[in-house]
Amino acid sequence: MTRHPPFRKVFYGVATREEMFRLFNHHRDDPDVDPLSGKPYSGEWFEIGATQYHFMLGLLPPLFQRSGMFGLSEYKAGDVTSVFFAIRIRGRERFFHGFCDLGDRQSPDKMRAAIIAHETGAADSMTREEKLEAIWSATHPDFKGIAGETDPGDWPAEHHGKRFVLVRGGPDMVLKLLEDLSDDEIDIRMSAIRAHHANRGGASDADPS
Structure with a gap:
């Protein structure tokens, strides 16, 4: 089975609403995926627009919310849920979605740090x-x-x-x-x-x- 890095960008550019919802489920047809664990999704992230961020914030009462971050109360599977980020990078506010395994309570903060490190790195910093x-x-x-x-x-x-x-x-x-x-x-x-x-x-x- 393929071993993934802890945090990985899975979409180039800013995902539209349609693309965002497709990425929410893009492992559903993959073989050998345990639908109850959520592990294939854990650590994945991609950029979204402000509209998508605020739409998801108003969709359900958040599981948790703090400055620039909230978690979706509907879990993907197991301990994995969607976490949305508003991050100011080089003077511009940008928005991201990531799947975090809340079995590790520091997972959202680690993902936020990974996103910032990636987006402020070299022009082509994708692995x-x-x-x-x-x-x-x-x-x-x-x-x-x-x-x-x-x-x-x-x-x-x-x-x-x-x-x-x-x-x-x-x-x-x-x-x-x-x-x-x-x-x-x-x-x-x-x-x-x-x-x-x-x-x-x-x-x-x-x-x-």
């Missing part, structure tokens, strides 16, 4: 794992899947349950495991995602294939 998560989240469902789910014969048994993406379409279609993407393939897809978010006029998935 390889974070880029892969961003690529997976941005890729349209028609261009990604889980190895062995539809046609087990297409993939060796040891790869069943792993995520794959379309690398090249057309008659010479090529599929590749997400974890096996080369640095060049990752850079191409990240450039496509950045361009999509810089130029988009609405809410839609990027197809970086």
